[in-house]
Amino acid sequence: MDSRTFRNAMGTFATGITIITTEIDGEVSGMTANAFMSVSLDPKLVLISIDKKAKMLEKIQKTKKYGISILSSDQLQESMNFAGQIKEKIDVDFDRVGDMPVLKGALLNLSCNLADIHEAGDHILFIGEVMEMKINEGDPLLYFGGKYRNLVMNESLAH
Ligand code: FAD
Secondary structure, eight states, rough: HHHHHHHHTTSSSSSSOOOEEEETTEEEEEEEEOEEEEEEETTTEEEEEEETTHHHHHHHHHOEEEEEOOOTOOOHHHHHHHHOOOSEEEEEEEEEEEEEETTTTTTTEEEEEEEEEETTTTTEEEEEEEEEEOOOOOBBBBEETTEOOOOOSSOOOOO
């Protein structure tokens, strides 16, 4: 099985999209990530997986804290910007939750303290303890089959 086939296969798992943010000496950095999951309620832990080649890796290892913003359906440009998919600069509106920079207009903002790190192949898994959060209204930006998507039917299938 080659990497492309594996990547396509994993793309059958529909996800939301997050922007991971951190701040060093007043300078905010962000990157797009869909490898995110909720892990534990007590304590409140969430996991992200970051490529060893990403610049964000060293930054989080240094700050040991970061923000996670779950994007809303009108934040496609933000996702593309923080994935390096567009050349032109866009104006990004940051907010603060706890002492972390996060994206304004996201569905959810979390501020996390780094709790644990696991090496996993060519990625590093960061487990963060959620210190504060801000929940907003809206629909999610989704990712499925290597493409950005919106919800077309915003209704639940079972109650
Ligand atoms: P850079 O490449 O330096 O930064 C990324 C981009 O963000 C640059 O274009 C930069 O200009 C912009 N940027 C940074 N800070 C700011 C700021 N303050 N204001 C405005 N713009 C800013 N990779 C993973 O490791 N894990 C994942 O789970 C993951 N999921 C992804 C999901 C999707 C849908 C996509 C499209 C990509 C995903 N990636 C993931 C890839 C990852 O987003 C890119 O490789 C990204 O470019 C890595 O960023 P970097 O830390 O190397 O920083």
